[in-house]
Amino acid sequence: MDIPVPTLTWKTCPGDASRTAHGQTVECATVDLPLDYDDPTGATTPVSVDRVPASGRRIGSLFVNPGGPGGSARDFARYAGYLIGPGIRRHFDVIGVDPRGIGAPPYALCRYPSEDAPPGLAVPYPVTQHQAGRQIRADRILDEDCASGRNAIVDHMSTADYVRDIDVVRQAVGDEQLSYYGISYGSMVGQTYAAMFPDRVRAIIVDGVLDPIEWTAGRDPSVPSTYRLGSGHGAHEALVSALRECDRVGRDRCSIAGHAERIWQRTYRLARHGRLRVDGHRLVTQDLVSTALGALYQAPAIKRQLVRFLHDVAEQRRHRTARASRALASDWADLVRVRDRQQAAGPYGYAPPGRALTNRVTDVGFESVVCSDAVNPTDPWAWQRASRTADTAQPWFGRLWTWASSLCARWPGAGGDDAYRGPWRTTTSTPLLVVGNTHDPATPIQGARTATRQFAGSVLLTLDGWGHGALNTSACVRTWMAAYLIDQELPPAGTVCRPYRPLFP
Template sequence: MRKLAALSVAALVAGLLSTGPSRADDPPGRSPGTGTPSASSSAPAARVSPDEAQVARAPLPRLDWKTCSFAGDIPKERRARVRCATPRVPLDYDDPRGATTRLAVVKVAAARPGRRIGSLFVNPGGPGGSSAGFAVDAGSVLGKDVDARFDVIGIDPRGVGGSGRTTCRGTIRVPGDFFGFPVGSRQVQQQVRSDDSIRRACRQQSSDLLDHASTADVARDMELVRRALREPRLSYYGISYGSHLGTTYAAMFPDNIRALVVDGVLDPVAWSTGGRGKKVQHPFSYRIGSGKGAYEALTAAWTECDRVGPTRCELAPASLAKWQAVVRAARQGRLTLDGEPWVYQDVVGFGLGALYDPVGPRYFAQFVAGLYAELTAAARGTRGRRVDVARVSSFRVLADLRRDLDERGPYAAPALSSTSVPSTAPAARPSTVDVLFQAVTCSDGRNPQSPGAWERSAKLADRVQPWFGRSWTWASSLCAKGGVGDGSDSFRGPWRTSTSYPLLVVGNSHDPATPVRGARKVNSLFRDSVFTQYDAWGHGALGGGACISRTMADYLVHRTLPPDGRVCPPARPLYRR
């Protein structure tokens, strides 16, 4: 059974000089790299943003590095390099010397301390991914040069891991059929009632972090820890939602950038406002276009399957038509798993999980081909009318991929783990529910007031973002009627700015969660930023082929700017030769 914490679909951002680090450029002897930004990318030295002045009023936190409680889970060869700290920072930066909240911070010391450049902050996405956990391996995944020359810093964002929780307590109404995302008027009504009960609970009894978990609050924490580490400027790598944290930091603290990579990039305007002066018609989870990205990724994979033919891709020919037949079978109740119905939402969630992995579409094509063959045999009367998906080739491989994705952090994907749990009637019971995803996203952005906007946007998504758009749209339904969390300390622009060093913006050609248009948007907003395209499937480019890995490592270590518009090939063909 699903955990109650997943009730909402998403379960599928005067003391300055004396207290802070030097405003100087990189210390002598550290090369800025062969890439040189234009003169316009350097902001005036005297400029101090209001956000920087606000953070400067907060006391510097103590970073007492100790052995981590999870040290036994760290590989022996890295264990001695990993240390943990739990500094306290202001709960509300408007009251910098008032109540505090604790952060969980991990530092992985540079493998070659004699050649150390500084600290590299990292974030793996979410909202909900643990930066502290990600930091343990991030350096090695980013490349041996990055691992050798940076202390990698992971700060669990507010509400994540060791940095507290964003919870509400009250009588929560559980949908009668837990469906991942609603299809049909009955399920929509159940979702709306469930959301109403969670919002009531949040207004009656909630943790202190609920009103202080915006992306801007996390960016302020990162800035304060940077200052406590005495780093002159920030080096950063963020993927998926971590890209929004990166662009938020860059817009709030534009003169504090040493090198900043955003990978799998969210459009910050779509995430936050949808555009100034516009009436908010669609929820942010529709605006960011993730449903369209997933649709494009899947149909592009089917087109490539047909191009290479059945010797390399079992689903060819007519891959799209066979997929559509499988979707119809799910809607007709012809699929089961362990004796329970495997419904439309399950097929969509399973496919979305496959698209997140660079090789996932290959195995998903095998799965759909096998399922189509089983359904065809059943229609001819040679098998039972219902088909057990667990018997189909590649099901277990895909299930393992999805489980690994859940453990690594699904970034911002809704309904990745959906299994129908029938019930005769909606239940209401006293419960504590974690609303981190919504506490961040409702605070960060403008959303419609009426729950009807989600239903209208979902119907539109069914037409323009088939299969996946409805799932993404309903991921934010708790943000109706004022949502949860206080957005007064959020950052919603302006996004167009120059930074002290150009950003490196990386986007995948076929990303199912953060379509490449998000990277192009950020490239247009941040002056002198450089866009690199990874021509591959999967979510984000981390761990990709030699070209994209070298591009990111050279930028982080040497600050080498690649040519704007570079296109890097994938590590391997989608379908094996």
């Protein structure tokens, strides 16, 4: 349903937010949009928008989103134009529309009636039956409290709601059609816009692409959405291929070459049997897996942090000296910092949102989107069953990814009423540019291949490298992104780009 196009009042953003790192002015605006687009004249919710004006001959606006769900599009807009490709900052106003419930109050929050938060796990995700039971009980308590103690915005945070916000802002800035770049979960935003408004597409790039079918309705909805996306398989493939590349290039370029995969498997077994200790603390498999995953998101971290840690584990087992133990502890701390930065972004995100909460309030921005968009099982034990399957089908990482959506089993939010779950096959006014990485640990390239098939005439641009997404990792990718956005020129089908530098230089 159409709504009156609002007027945006732009002001220079306050304080340190007034300029980008490259000296460009940043402008801010807030617009009140319908809380429920089924009731466009009813209650509203504020949506925050930032704009970095074009520095040269302006083509139009480029809307951007860094994923999450929960990453700040406004923060991303401050540097996205620089990363995407040459000429973008000059020719486009780069605009970040923060997802409702994320970037400004009212936030997507649930409140507990007591002073204490529900009991959680001491580890990142369950492995044993007992741990699964504790996770399910904690999920039940949070779901029950969300049923009565949630902010109203929680019921209106589907990707389709956010896409409608973007479309209203597009009209407000005077663009006839949408130009857009989205990475990771931002790829779902781009695909949803293209499917809902196919005649309003000027140029849409989706990077680090989620399979739109598995994210939403699912080919088998009896399986949790975060299992069926295949991210556990992607992370396994990314790690194994990186370790084999280490063996291929030799010890001059990779310190564990010759035995790389064996050293990882030995380290994993040590953690599984309780014999992996760092600085006096016992690390379990969940610690090792979640921390290794963080490194897989950024290709340089594979060598600088992950390989160095695995090397130190082998050295510490071999020599058992104080010096070896200190090196192991230092490198583990570096690896944890990499993990923590990535976890702040959300599993399908690029840039961190960063907001602290009290023990009586929980941020449910991620769940408000995921549980609204996706059809999930209603039996909470389906997550444990899928995890057992993942141990074979998606080794090491499958359990971690599977449990990311466990709150959806009894999710009380009503956002699914307005979610878009297909059809996805459509012809858009301009074909999409789909960008996929061959060794992506979060969004395996199969998602990009699926997306390319859904949107007629779209082209898959492949980056043959490691890490999550292709943003600012390859001169070839940046050149084609800029050509597409500025001149609407797509690369030839089958184009494969190389990264700036090899995994092990």
